[in-house]
Amino acid sequence: MDHLTHLKTAGLKSTLPRLKVLNLFGNGNERHLSAEDVYKKLLASGDDVGLATVYRVLTQFEQAGLLIRHHFEGDKSVFELNEGKHHDHIVCLQCGRIEEFYDATIESRQKKAAADRGYSVHDHSLYIYADCIKPKCPNKP
Amino acid sequence: MDHLTHLKTAGLKSTLPRLKVLNLFGNGNERHLSAEDVYKKLLASGDDVGLATVYRVLTQFEQAGLLIRHHFEGDKSVFELNEGKHHDHIVCLQCGRIEEFYDATIESRQKKAAADRGYSVHDHSLYIYADCIKPKCPNKP
């Protein structure tokens, strides 16, 4: 399903700002971007989109299920394309690198922990904060 | 170790505001409190402490290892007493109730996931967002 179709499916009208934002996430760029990141990247590529619009669109895409919002350590939200395959994250505290992983055992133990206590799970977030080993860690974003 | 000793050990001088904040967390009250929660509770009990001081002290206690800071969904930080026993959290999206749990398997699989990829783990956060079953969920905070 292409971007335009994605928008229609979500009941969102196809506008230039929305397509531009969706393109950013679709590219081979970094998968995890903050609103500020998106705004700056669009400006840099000559596509002028208002900051308010960026925030609005990101939230709409999240509600439509096109993007996933993360609250890594710190104040700002980070978004990534929702490609249907759930995964968790390791965040390097030195350089900000983000690595994805999936562990079926962790997933099932989580479900069990919640079920045992009478909870109906919506979702969960698991962030591992770590240092990546020297060679591949350029230190500091 | 009592509160006064805690402060000394952390290299923090024993002041009235600090003791009051530490007392709040020591009581049988709710374990998980935001800065605003702490501020309001102190006001309510006649102990006037400035909001700026509350924020400062909470951060100092976190750095000293006396408190643990959480970033549950939403914008504000939540703190709890660090009693040495690590645990994760289930958060009810309806009423805000927070339940703690510990699963040794999850812990070890996390360590392994990070180690396998060459990361040296600092810490991690695992939050399960759910609905607690009707009877014990009073809906809405």
Added chain:
DNA sequence: GTCGGTAATGGTAATCATTCTCATTTGCGT
């Protein structure tokens, strides 16, 4: 116990991310 210096406090201004307001522009069906 008093004194003095330093660290802590607290009122208020400032900052940062995010949301709101509202006049202007755009997408889209007719």
Added chain:
DNA sequence: ACGCAAATGAGAATGATTACCATTACCGAC
């Protein structure tokens, strides 16, 4: 091409948190 509801964007407003800085409270030395 026309018309109108929905979307945009510049800037104001908000909410949480931090920075400033003049005043006050610890604490160790007399």
